[in-house]
Amino acid sequence: MANPPPFSRYEFMIAWRYLRARRAEGGVSVMTWISLVGIALGVMALIATLAVRAGFRTEFVDTILGANAHTTVYMPPQQITNDLTDEVYTVSGTIPDYAAAVQRIEAIPGVTRADPVVKGQVMATANDGANVAEVVGLTLADLEAIPRVADPAAGAGDIAAFDRGIAIGSGMARELGISVGDRVQLISPRGAQTALGTTPRIASYEVVYIFTAGRYDIDRTRIYMPLPEAQSYFDREGAVDEIQVFAARPEAVDALTPALTQALPGSIAWTWRDASGSFLSALDIEDDVMFVILSVLVLIASMNITSGLIMLVKNKGRDIGILRTMGLTEGAVLRVFFLCGAFTGILGTLAGLVLGVLLALNIDGIMAGINWFTGGGAWDPAVRGIYRLPAELRGWDIGRAVGLSLALSFIVTIFPARRAARMNPVEALRYE
Incomplete structure (x- = not known):
């Protein structure tokens, strides 16, 4: 058996x-x-x-991809001499002919859009409160294309009125005790160059939109400003600091780096993986x-x-x-x-x-x-x-x-x- x-x-x-x-x-x-x-x-x-x-x-x-560029293209820093004081100081590189550069970058396969941007660090003050802020100057169309920022469910105010004011993060609005319609004073340490040195630049803007991007550091420190106003405030007439590039496949954005640097000779590409890779x-x-x-x-x-x-x-x-x-x-x-x-x-x-x-x-x-x-x-x-x-x-x-x-x-x-x-x-x- x-x-x-x-x-x-x-x-x-x-x-x-x-x-x-x-x-x-x-x-x-x-x-x-x-x-x-x-x-x-x-x-x-x-x-x-x-x-x-x-x-x-x-x-x-x-939150990184929803409120930040997938790749940033910028020029290396430059050294400038003050004719009045013979002082040599380093400034960030600018992109003067940015409209043509944007067209060349957007023609690269895999790139969905390219936004010219002016950036700067300021002190934001209101109601006896102060906070360090990062100002990002861009157009209304570019702001509306940022999904985490242009979310009507999480935002307050009218984003369409961006051309006559600024947009700030909800964390900053909470710390400064302000709401839509209030004014914020921005103080930049890099103002006009005089014989006595650099004088701060001070300007006041109305808050027209308050956004919540979902990142604590962004909501607490970021301010969006219309591009022409940012160019005037940071003395970037006819130029921008960088071009923010958005890709169809953010996870494969590193493959676009050679084409981006060729489209803007002498530039440096900094991807979101470089910023958050560690x-x-x-x-x-x-x-x-x-x-x-x-x-x-x-x-x-x-x-x-x-x-x-x-x-x-x-x-x-x-x-x-x-x-x-x-x-x-x-x-x-x-x-x-x-x-x-x-x-x-x-x-x-x-x-x-x-x-x-x-x-x-x-x-x-x-x-x-x-x-x-x-x-x-x-x-x-x-x-x-x-x-x-x-x-x-x-x-x-x-x-x-x-x-x-x-x-x-x-x-x-x-x-x-x-x-x-x-x-x-x-x-x-x-x-x-």
């Missing part, structure tokens, strides 16, 4: 019966439940952490470290399966001897106890999968509750840069978390299962 195939129905039946320990074998049942709960919590933590890390990265990159690399390293740490927690929980199986093998010594004398092979006994551990690992993994997905889907509500309990200190946008803790469930992250848990659960069952398979039936029944 041919031997039954591996993992036959009777092997599953015996394994399931052994897991349902009687009261006298309560220790085995307790260890099984401890293993199951530990694996479930480990998988839940792993899935939720990976989802939060993925969501944080996606939100961070989205932070994104740190996120990648942190993701790997968190995965390793949480994997160790899953491994520790899986080790409880080994303890439970060793106790089960010891309690079932007589049964093993009887099964062996009835004709069960070593392989069949090994598979029976392997299935005992595998059942625990599979059930714990499935429970952890469900809990992890539920935790990731409700992370906003959970963080809101924690923020309320801690008085708003659980998530500080000044440190994290974004206002909320997002979560993004990705199939790859769920797959590797589940695969890791199952693999560890299966591996740790091999040693006690082999011990049960190699048990001598004569020795097992000698004292029975």
Whole structure:
């Protein structure tokens, strides 16, 4: 008579019966439940952490691409001598014939648009408050093309009135205590050159629009000004400081650098990856470290399966001897106890999968509750840069978390299962 195939129905039946320990074998049942709960919590933590890390990265990159250029093209700094004082100082390079440069850049395949921009640092004051601000001068059409800034749901005021005023971030408006219709005084340290040195330039502007870009540093420091007014204020008549380039594929923007520098000879291209590459690399390293740490927690929980199986093998010594004398092979006994551990690992993994997905889907509500309990200190946008803790469930992250848990659960069952398979039936029944 041919031997039954591996993992036959009777092997599953015996394994399931052994897991349902009687009261006298309560220790085995307790260890099984401890293993199951530990694996479930480990998988839940792993899935939720990976989802939060993925969501944080996606939100961070989205705020970068939604409120900043994908690539900036600018000229290198220049040295200028003051004819009155013979003082030599360095100034940022400018692009005088920027209209023609914009046309050449927009003709490059893969470029969606190019915006001429004037930039400068100022001190913004209002209502006895002051804040350092970055002024970006651009046209109304270019401002309306910035998705994170021209969002009517998050903004206040009339963006169409941009030509007669300025647009500021919601964080700056809150700190200065101003709203739409109020005036802000801008003070630039680089003003007119005189025999006595440089005099500051001071001007007052009406706030016509308040935006929320979703990045704490942008909302707190950025001011948008009409391009002609910015050229006059920063003494850039007929020129701009840089050209901001937007690509159809931001993730492949590095491939456009050679064509951009050829379109504007002598220029330098600075991509969004160059600006935020170190932070994104740190996120990648942190993701790997968190995965390793949480994997160790899953491994520790899986080790409880080994303890439970060793106790089960010891309690079932007589049964093993009887099964062996009835004709069960070593392989069949090994598979029976392997299935005992595998059942625990599979059930714990499935429970952890469900809990992890539920935790990731409700992370906003959970963080809101924690923020309320801690008085708003659980998530500080000044440190994290974004206002909320997002979560993004990705199939790859769920797959590797589940695969890791199952693999560890299966591996740790091999040693006690082999011990049960190699048990001598004569020795097992000698004292029975």
